[in-house]
Amino acid sequence: MRANFRMQRLYIDAPLAEGLTHETASEQFNYLINVLRMQESDEVLVxxxxxxxxxxxxxxxxxxxxxxxxxxxxxxxxxxPDLHYLFAPLKVGRLDYLVQKAVEMGAGLLQPVMTQHVQGKITSLERLQANVIEAAEQCGVLAVPEVRAPVKLKDLLERWPAERRIIFCDEGDESHNPLPILTSISERSLALLIGPEGGFSEEERHLLHSLPFVTAIPLGPRILRADTAAVAALAVVQASLGDWR
Structure with a gap:
C-alpha cells in the first residue's frame, strides 16, 4: 500500500498498537498545535x-x-532495503541533503567513510539520524535506516563481507555508460560507495580495483558534484539491480 501524503506523518520512538497512547515531545507539540493549528481529535499518521x-x-x-x-x-x-550507502562526508549543508536523498532513494544503511581527500566531517551522528527521520516522515518511508559511526576506508575494506558487492563510482573510468557493468552483476546484496568532492586518491583507486568484491562504474561524460553523483548513482543502481525493477 502506498503512503498517504495528505496526512501529517510523525516518527515516534515508542511501541505502536491499537489503544496505546503516547505523549509527544515538545517540538512535536509546538509543530502540530502552534504551527499547523491542529485541534482535539484531528488525526495524524505515526x-x-x-x-x-x-x-x-x-x-x-x-x-x-x-x-x-x-x-x-x-x-x-x-x-x-538491502542497499548499503557508503559515503565520504561533505560540508554540513550538502551533507544534510545527501543523507535525506539517500533515504528517499532506498538506502537501508548509511555508513560515513573517511577517505584521503575527504573535505567534510561528521560532527554529530544525532544530526544525521534526525535528517534520516525527517526524510522518512516526508516521503512515506516506514523502515528507518541506521546511521553508523565514521570509519576509515582502508579499515572498512579490510573487514568487509565478501558476499556483499561494493559498487564504487570511479571518476577515473574512461567509459561513460554504467549499465553494461551493472547488468553483469549477479549479487543481490549490494553497497554503493561515493567518494569525496576531490575524488579518491590513486592509492585508494588502486586498492578498490584490486579487491574481488568491488566493481567500478562510470557516471556519464560530465563531472558531477559528490551530492549529485550520489543521487545519480543511487538511481541507476536501483533501476538496474534494485527495487525499481
Missing part, C-alpha cells in the same frame, strides 16, 4: 520503524500536553 504505520488521534488533556491515541494500522511494517 510510525516507529518497527510496528508499521498507524492513524492516531490528537488528545489534549491540558494546554501544554498532547497525547496521540493509536486508532488503527494503515500500513504493515516493511523491511529495510
Amino acid at each position: 510510525f516507529n520503524g518497527r510496528d508499521g504505520e498507524w492513524k492516531a488521534a490528537l488528545r489534549l488533556p491540558s494546554r501544554k500536553k498532547l497525547m496521540l491515541e493509536m486508532l488503527e494500522q494503515t500500513r504493515a511494517q516493511s523491511p529495510l
Whole structure:
C-alpha cells in the first residue's frame, strides 16, 4: 500500500498498537498545535520503524500536553532495503541533503567513510539520524535506516563481507555508460560507495580495483558534484539491480 501524503506523518520512538497512547515531545507539540493549528481529535499518521504505520488521534488533556491515541494500522511494517550507502562526508549543508536523498532513494544503511581527500566531517551522528527521520516522515518511508559511526576506508575494506558487492563510482573510468557493468552483476546484496568532492586518491583507486568484491562504474561524460553523483548513482543502481525493477 502506498503512503498517504495528505496526512501529517510523525516518527515516534515508542511501541505502536491499537489503544496505546503516547505523549509527544515538545517540538512535536509546538509543530502540530502552534504551527499547523491542529485541534482535539484531528488525526495524524505515526510510525516507529518497527510496528508499521498507524492513524492516531490528537488528545489534549491540558494546554501544554498532547497525547496521540493509536486508532488503527494503515500500513504493515516493511523491511529495510538491502542497499548499503557508503559515503565520504561533505560540508554540513550538502551533507544534510545527501543523507535525506539517500533515504528517499532506498538506502537501508548509511555508513560515513573517511577517505584521503575527504573535505567534510561528521560532527554529530544525532544530526544525521534526525535528517534520516525527517526524510522518512516526508516521503512515506516506514523502515528507518541506521546511521553508523565514521570509519576509515582502508579499515572498512579490510573487514568487509565478501558476499556483499561494493559498487564504487570511479571518476577515473574512461567509459561513460554504467549499465553494461551493472547488468553483469549477479549479487543481490549490494553497497554503493561515493567518494569525496576531490575524488579518491590513486592509492585508494588502486586498492578498490584490486579487491574481488568491488566493481567500478562510470557516471556519464560530465563531472558531477559528490551530492549529485550520489543521487545519480543511487538511481541507476536501483533501476538496474534494485527495487525499481
